[in-house]
Amino acid sequence: MKFNRSKFKKLLKKFFLYSFVAICVAMLVSIFNIYYPSAVKSFDNKLKDYMFIYRGIEKDSQSIVIIDIDEESLKELGQWPWPRNKIAQILENLTASGVGVIGFDIVFAEVDQSSPHKVLKDFNIEAVNVPDYDKIFNTAVSQTPTVLGYQFELEDKKFIKKEDLNIPALIIEKNKNIGQDMLISAKGTILNHSTLQDSAYTSGFFNNIPDDNGIVRSVPMVIRYDDQIFPSLALEIIRVSSGISKVFINYSELGVENIQIGDFKIPTDRHGRLVINYRGPTKTFKYISALDIYKGSFDTADIEGKVAIIGTSAAGLNDLRAMPFESVYPGVEVHANAIDNILTGDFLSRPNWVDGANLIVIFLIAIFATILVTFTPFWFNPIVLFSFIGMILFASFQTLFHFGIIVNTILPLTTVILSILVATFLDYMFEVKNEAIIKKKFASKVSKDVMESLLENPESNVFSANSKEITVFFSDVRGFTNISEAMPSAQVLIEFMNEYMDPMTDIIIKEEGTVDKFIGDAIMAYWNAPGDVKNHADKALIATLNQLHAIKKLNEKLRNDPRFKDVVKMSDDQGIPIIDIGVGLNTGVAIAGEMGSSQRSDYTVIGDPINLGARLESLCKYYGSKCNISNFTKIQLTGDYIFRYLDLVLVKGKSEPVQIWQVIDYDNINKSEKLFSVTRDELDEELATYHRALDMYQSGFFEDALIVFQNLDNYNTKTNDKIYKIYIERCEHYIKFPPENFNGVFVHTTKG
Numbered sequence: 215m216k217f218n219r220s221k222f223k224k225l226l227k228k229f230f231l232y233s234f235v236a237i238c239v240a241m242l243v244s245i246f247n248i249y250y251p252s253a254v255k256s257f258d259n260k261l262k263d264y265m266f267i268y269r270g271i272e273k274d275s276q277s278i279v280i281i282d283i284d285e286e287s288l289k290e291l292g293q294w295p296w297p298r299n300k301i302a303q304i305l306e307n308l309t310a311s312g313v314g315v316i317g318f319d320i321v322f323a324e325v326d327q328s329s330p331h332k333v334l335k336d337f338n339i340e341a342v343n344v345p346d347y348d349k350i351f352n353t354a355v356s357q358t359p360t361v362l363g364y365q366f367e368l369e370d371k372k373f374i375k376k377e378d379l380n381i382p383a384l385i386i387e388k389n390k391n392i393g394q395d396m397l398i399s400a401k402g403t404i405l406n407h408s409t410l411q412d413s414a415y416t417s418g419f420f421n422n423i424p425d426d427n428g429i430v431r432s433v434p435m436v437i438r439y440d441d442q443i444f445p446s447l448a449l450e451i452i453r454v455s456s457g458i459s460k461v462f463i464n465y466s467e468l469g470v471e472n473i474q475i476g477d478f479k480i481p482t483d484r485h486g487r488l489v490i491n492y493r494g495p496t497k498t499f500k501y502i503s504a505l506d507i508y509k510g511s512f513d514t515a516d517i518e519g520k521v522a523i524i525g526t527s528a529a530g531l532n533d534l535r536a537m538p539f540e541s542v543y544p545g546v547e548v549h550a551n552a553i554d555n556i557l558t559g560d561f562l563s564r565p566n567w568v569d570g571a572n573l574i575v576i577f578l579i580a581i582f583a584t585i586l587v588t589f590t591p592f593w594f595n596p597i598v599l600f601s602f603i604g605m606i607l608f609a610s611f612q613t614l615f616h617f618g619i620i621v622n623t624i625l626p627l628t629t630v631i632l633s634i635l636v637a638t639f640l641d642y643m644f645e646v647k648n649e650a651i652i653k654k655k656f657a658s659k660v661s662k663d664v665m666e667s668l669l670e671n672p673e674s675n676v677f678s679a680n681s682k683e684i685t686v687f688f689s690d691v692r693g694f695t696n697i698s699e700a701m702p703s704a705q706v707l708i709e710f711m712n713e714y715m716d717p718m719t720d721i722i723i724k725e726e727g728t729v730d731k732f733i734g735d736a737i738m739a740y741w742n743a744p745g746d747v748k749n750h751a752d753k754a755l756i757a758t759l760n761q762l763h764a765i766k767k768l769n770e771k772l773r774n775d776p777r778f779k780d781v782v783k784m785s786d787d788q789g790i791p792i793i794d795i796g797v798g799l800n801t802g803v804a805i806a807g808e809m810g811s812s813q814r815s816d817y818t819v820i821g822d823p824i825n826l827g828a829r830l831e832s833l834c835k836y837y838g839s840k841c842n843i844s845n846f847t848k849i850q851l852t853g854d855y856i857f858r859y860l861d862l863v864l865v866k867g868k869s870e871p872v873q874i875w876q877v878i879d880y881d882n883i884n885k886s887e888k889l890f891s892v893t894r895d896e897l898d899e900e901l902a903t904y905h906r907a908l909d910m911y912q913s914g915f916f917e918d919a920l921i922v923f924q925n926l927d928n929y930n931t932k933t934n935d936k937i938y939k940i941y942i943e944r945c946e947h948y949i950k951f952p953p954e955n956f957n958g959v960f961v962h963t964t965k966g
Contacts, residue, residue, distance in 0.1 A: 225588070225589075228588045228640075229585060229588055231640070232584045232585055232587065232588050232637055232640065233581055233584070233585060235584060235633075235636055235637065235640065236577075236580040236581040236583070236584035236585070236633055236637075237577065237580065237581065239580050239584070239629060239632045239633045239636060240576045240577040240579075240580035240581075240629060240633075242632070243576055243580075243625055243628055243629045243632065244573060244576060247625060252426060254622070254624060254625060255425075255426075256425070256426055256427055257624045258622055258623055258624040258625070259425060259427070259429070259431060260427070261610075261623050261624055261627075262431075262538070262614065262620070262623070263429070263538035263539075265610070265611050265614060265615070266492060266538040266539060267538065267539060268611070269611075269615055270494070271493065271494030271495070271498055272491075272493050272494065273493070274493045274498060274499055274550075274554045274558075275554050275557050275558050276500070276520075277519075277520055277521060277553075277554070277557055278499055278500070278520060278521045278522075278523065278550045278553055278554055278557075279499070279500045279501075279502055279516055279517060279520050279521070279522050279523075280499055280500065280501050280502070280522075280523050280525060280544075280546055280547060280550055281304065281308070281502055281504050281507055281522050281523065281524040281525070282501045282502065282503055282504060282525065282526065282527050282544075282546075283504045283524070283525065283526040283527075283528060283531065284501075284503050284504070284505075284526070284527055284528055285528050286503055286505055287503055287504040287505040287508075288528055288530075290505050291504075291505060291508065294526075294528075294530075294531055295322075295326070297326060297328045297329065297347050298322075298326040298329065298347040298348055298350060298351035299329075299345065299347040299350045299351065300508060301351055301354075302347075302350045302351040302353070302354035302355075303354075303508055304504060304507045304508050304524070305351075305354040305355065305358045305360060306354055306358070307507050307508070307510050308358070308507060308517060308522055309357075309358040309359065311512075311514040311517040311518060312514065312517065312518035312519060313359065313517050313518070313519075313520060313522050314359065314455055314519050314520050314521055314522075315359050315360075315361060315451050315454055315455045315521050315522070316358060316359055316360045316361065316522050316523075316524065317360075317361045317363065317418070317447055317448075317450075317451045317521065317522070317523045317524070317549070318360065318361065318362050318363040318447075318523075318524050318525075319363050319420050319447065319523055319524065319525035319526075319533070319545060319546040319549055320363055320524060320525065320526075321362075321363055321364050321365055321404055321405070321406055322351075322362075322406045322407060322410055323404060323405065323406065323407060324407060325348050325407050325409075326347045326348050326351070328347065329345070329346055329347035329348055330344045330345050330346075330347075331344050331345060331346035331347070331348075331349075332346075332347075332348070348409065348410070351410065352409055352410055352413035353413070355410065355413045355414050356413040356414065356415075359454070360414060360415070361414070361415075361416055361417060361418055361447065361450050361451050361454055362406050362410070362411065362414045362416075362417035362418075363417060363418060363419070363420045363447050364379070364403065364404060364405045364406060364411075364417055364418075364419055364420070365403070365404040365419060365420065365421055366400035366401075366402070366403055366404070366419050366421055366437050366439060366444075367400060367401050367402035367403065367404065368398065368399075368400055368401060368421065368423070369401060370401050371401075371402070374401060374402035375402050375403055375404065375405070376401075376402050376403065376440075377403050377405050378440065379403060379405055379411065379417070379444070381416055381417065381418075381444055381445065381450070382415070382416050382459065383416065383444075383445050383450065383453055383459065383460075383461055384459050384460045384461065385436065385443040385444075385445065385460075385461045385462075385463060386460060386461070386462050386463070387443070387462075387463045387465065388462055388463065388464050388465065389464060389465045389466070390463075390465045391465070391467070394465065394469070395438070396469035396470055396484045396485050396486070397436060397437065397438045397443065397463075397470070397485060397486050398423075398434050398437050398438065398485055398486065398487075399437070399438045399439070400437050400438070400439040403439070415454070416450055416454060417447075417450065418444075418445050418446050418447035418448070418449060418450030418451065419434075419437060419444060419445075419446055419447060420446070420447040420545070420549060421433075421434060421437070421446075422535060422545055422548055423487075424535070424536065428536050429536045429537060429538065430490070430535045430536065430537050430543075430545075430548055431489060431490060431537070431538065432483065432487040432488060432489045432490060433446060433448070433487060433488055433490060433548060433549070433552050434446060434485070434486055434487050434488075435448070435449045435473050435480060435482055435486050435487065435488050436449065436461075436463060436473065436486045437486075443463070445461060446552075447549055448488075448549050448552040448553045448556065449461070449473070449475070449480075449556075451521055451523075451553055452475055452478060452553065452556050452557070453475050455521065456475060456476050456478070458475055458476045460475075461473065461474070461475050462474040462475075463486065466566050467566075468484050468566040469483070469484025469485065469566070470482050470483070470484050470485065470486045471566065473486065478556055478559075480556055480561070481561050481563035481565070482563070483563075483564055484566070488552055488555065488556075488561070489561075489562040489563065489564065489620060490537075490548065490551050490552055490555065490562070491551070491555050491560055491561060491562045491618070492537060492538055492539060492551050493551060493554065494539060495539040495540050495543070496527070496539075496540065496542075496543055496544060496547065498547070499547060499550045499551075499554075500516060501527070502516060502517075504524070521553055523546055523549055523550055523553075524546075525544060525545065525546020525547075525549075526544065526546065527544040527546070529542075533545040533546065535548060560618070561618050562614065562618050562619075562620055563618060563619060563620065564619070564620040565619065568619065568620065568621055568622075571621065572621060572622045572625055572626075575621075575625075575626050576625055576626055576629045579602070579606070579626050579629050579630050579633070580629050580630070580633045583598065583602050583629075583630050583633045583634055583637070584633045584634070584636070584637045586598055587634055587637035587638065587641060588637070592638070592641045592642075595634060595637070595638045595641065598634060599630065599631065599634045602630040602634070603627060603630065603631075606623065606626050606627055606630065607623065607627075610623040679805050679806065679807030679808070679809070680805070680806060680807060681803050681804070681805060681806075682742065682743050682803065682804065682805075682806045682819075683742060683750075683801065683802065683803050683804075684740045684741060684742045684743050684750065684801070684802070684803075684804050684806065684819055684823065685740065685741045685742065685750045685751045685753075685754040685799060685800070685801045685847060685850075686738070686739075686740045686754075686799070686800055686801075686804070686819065686823055686824050686827035687722070687727065687737070687738065687739040687740065687741075687754050687757070687758065687797065687798075687799055687827065688736065688737070688738055688797065688798045688827050688828045688830070688831035689718070689736060689737045689758075689761070689795050689796065689797045689798075689831065690735060690736045690795060690796055690831055690832075690834075691714070691735035691736070691793060691794070691795055692794040692795060692796060692835070693794070694734070694735040696784060697710070697781055697784075697792075697793075700780045700781045700783075700784045701778075701780065701781065702780060706777055706778070709777060710772075710777070710778055710781070711735065713768070713771075713772060713775075714768065714793055715732065715737070717761075717764050717768060718737060718761050718764070719737070721757050721760045721761050721764060722737075722739045722757050722761075724757075725741075725753045725754070725756050725757040725760070726741065726747045726750075726753055727739045727740065727741050727747075727753065727754065727757055728740055728741070728743065728744070730818055730819070731818075739754075739757075740804075740819050740824075741753050741754045743804075743806040743817075743819060744806065744817060749850075749852060750801075750850075751799075751801050751847050751850035751851050752850075752851055752852055752853050754799050754847070755799060755841075755843065755847070755851060755853070755855065755877060756853070758797045758799060758841050758877070759841070759855075759877070759879065759880060759889075761795070761797070762795070762797075762840055762841065762889055763887060763889065765791070765793055765794070765795065766889075768793060769791050769792045769793055772792045772793065773792060778792070794840075795840065796831055796832075796834030796835060796839070796840055796841075796842075797831060797834070797840065797841045797842070798827050798828065798829070798830030798831030798832070798833070798834065798841075798842050798843075799827060799830065799841070799842070799843040799844070799847050800823050800824075800826045800827035800830055800843070800844045800846060800847055801823065801844070801846045801847040801850055802821070802822065802823030802826070802846050803821070803823065804819045804820060804821035804822075804823045804824055805819065805820050805821050806818075806819045823846075826844060826865065826872065827844075829865045829962075830842040830843065830844060830874065833865075833874065833962070836936070836940075836962075837860050837861070837874070837876065837934075837936060837937055837940070838934045838935050838936030838937055839858075839860065839876040839934070839937075840876075840889070841876065841877040841878075842860065842874055842875070842876060842877075843874075843875050843877055844872050844873065844874065844875070845872065845873035845874075845875065846872075848873070848875050853880075853881075854880070854881035854882060855877050855878075855879070855880060855881055856877070856878040856879050856880070856881055856890075856897070856901075857875050857876065857877060857878070858875065858876040858878060858901055858904065858905075858934070858937075859873070859875055859876075859905060859908060860874040860875060860876050860937065861873075861874045861960055862874075862912070862958050862959050862960065863959065863960045863961070863962050864959055864960070864961045864962065865962050871959045876934075878890055878897070878933070890933050891931075891933065892931040892933060896931045897933060900926065900929065900931065900932060900933060903922060903925075903926060904922075904926055904937075904938075906922065907919045907922035907923050907926065907941070908941070910922065911923075911941060911944070911945065911958070912958035914956050916944075916945040916948045916949050917945075917949060919941065919945050920942060920945035920946065920949065923938050923941045923942045923945060924938075924942055926938045927939060927942060944960070
């Protein structure tokens with residue numbers, strides 16, 4: 215192959231230009247990320263939410279159960295807060311069932327105002343042998359494996375409590391640089407009242423901090439307060455159940471890397487937050503009503519050895535959050551997810567090296583996508599774009615849920631979209647202008663299909679004639695002379711024909727046909743040229759039947775159009791449709807190529823198959839049919855249609871007989887849409903009788919055939935007014951003048 219220096223230089227120039235543009239796009243995206251990180255994060259988080267929804271529900275470890283203060287519990291046990299003796303009963307029942315650890319997603323900041331002991335004391339009455347609900351509850355907390363919950367105040371307020379609290383966990387920071395403090399800092403506390411807090415072995419905070427758009431995607435594992443570090447409820451439950459006292463916070467140069475409790479190593483972000491790998495929407499975990507626990511009407515197998523978290527899903531208690539799966543989600547289940555992630559080791563993490571990897575990916579994608587556009591056709595650019603988008607989304611999804619690593623998705627998506635859009639614009643500058651020049655040059659020489667083919671492959675010799683099997687289509691409007699004479703003006707006639715031609719042309723093009731020309735009221739089209747069309751005979755017949763169906767609706771439209779009232783009146787007077795057509799289809803090998811003069815030419819088809827197709831259309835009038843096809847077309851059909859065998863004929867100019875078939879309609883057409891006027895059973899009976907008579911005729915039994923044809927002609931439900939009269943006339947002729955060596959062939963001496 216000869217080396218094309220000019221073409222190589224052009225490609226090299228495009229390569230360097232596109233590479234430079236790609237680097238610029240990547241830098242632009244990176245700078246935007248630096249200056250507007252919250253906007254990037256917000257969009258990226260939303261995309262991750264959709265990935266959670268697409269992934270669906272994942273099975274949890276079955277180690278966690280939620281004791282739900284639900285609507286039923288509130289209805290039975292009264293409004294919240296309940297008397298503390300009832301809550302104590304719940305703790306005792308859970309402990310008796312062999313629960314592993316109990317956690318409270320509730321803070322008891324005040325003493326029980328409903329306690330008889332408290333009520334009498336408030337009235338200065340000596341409370342002797344009167345139940346003290348707080349004491350009962352405190353005792354239950356101290357004698358059960360209970361971890362209390364509390365909250366930190368994360369913002370300064372005018373009135374804020376700053377009580378100290380004592381947690382037995384020993385939290386040690388490792389590899390922390392001097393001055394490096396990335397942990398969330400609290401400003402105050404909302405604790406359980408002092409006597410209750412003193413009764414508990416330990417407690418953990420249950421703060422859920424939503425992102426900027428209000429969705430809880432991560433929870434802090436530790437928070438710094440008053441120069442001490444405190445564990446979350448989830449972390450403290452894990453620590454207590456593991457029997458370990460020390461918790462290590464491991465730092466890297468960029469902040470917190472992970473939190474370690476014994477064998478549990480919990481990856482976090484640099485601020486000590488765990489990204490929640492949500493198992494699914496509400497009620498993914500096992501829920502048991504607090505009322506059932508209180509009454510003891512539950513299966514101990516659901517409790518034994520498990521972590522039980524007491525919280526609420528009741529809307530009135532205001533512990534509902536938004537999360538990736540849904541906007542109303544019980545806060546208690548957020549903690550269940552966090553504990554389950556730790557127990558199973560099924561984490562989502564954003565390692566410190568991810569930011570650098572994101573940057574590298576942005577530049578690689580920008581360069582690769584842009585250069586790929588350089589070496590692909592202009593029309594292929596959308597495919598490149600959507601392929602890259604699909605690959606990025608797939609890679610991000612797999613990285614997130616199969617490797618547990620959170621990479622930025624929105625940045626590479628933005629990069630590839632911008633890169634390919636810019637590259638496409640450059641393609642336009644390089645290629646489309648050149649194509650416009652070529653189109654202008656060849657507009658008077660070639661049809662649209664050939665011109666596009668030439669532009670796609672300029673090396674191909676599309677002008678050369680070649681033999682190709684095609685299916686040709688001819689249609690003609692019946693009574694067009696009368697229609698044109700009824701029109702008030704030439705302008706209205708043109709508008710009328712456009713109303714007809716537009717939908718007919720659209721149907722042909724939709725079925726991959728090429729409209730060759732319009733000849734007055736006639737249309738010529740063909741399939742399988744210049745490009746290959748699979749099942750071209752079926753495509754042509756489908757287009758034909760769809761046109762016949764469309765004409766029914768078109769006639770209704772035209773009948774209501776005031777522009778054509780004269781034609782409507784004429785058709786009503788004569789009892790005919792406004793527009794009625796006949797179609798002929800034939801399949802065969804024709805000559806396809808560019809033909810014409812040096813001044814004007816077009817891609818077209820010629821040959822005997824085209825002539826036969828035209829004859830078949832004209833014979834629609836003779837046989838009383840709307841669609842005639844040859845046996846050459848019929849043998850290639852793969853769909854289901856209703857056929858009537860019409861004749862075996864020698865058409866003018868042909869030496870070999872041709873079978874002519876009428877296509878009545880689709881075989882499985884709905885009753886309301888059928889083209890024939892009788893029921894399907896009546897049609898099937900008529901066709902069966904007709905074809906039996908035709909067999910008699912072709913076998914030379916003209917008297918027998920005549921009787922059947924006459925009976926058919928007298929049917930009230932016949933579907934063809936002409937075909938029976940044709941065969942009656944032939945039978946009567948052959949009875950009077952018996953033919954010698956009759957072969958069933960009829961010779962047409964005219965075109966129609």
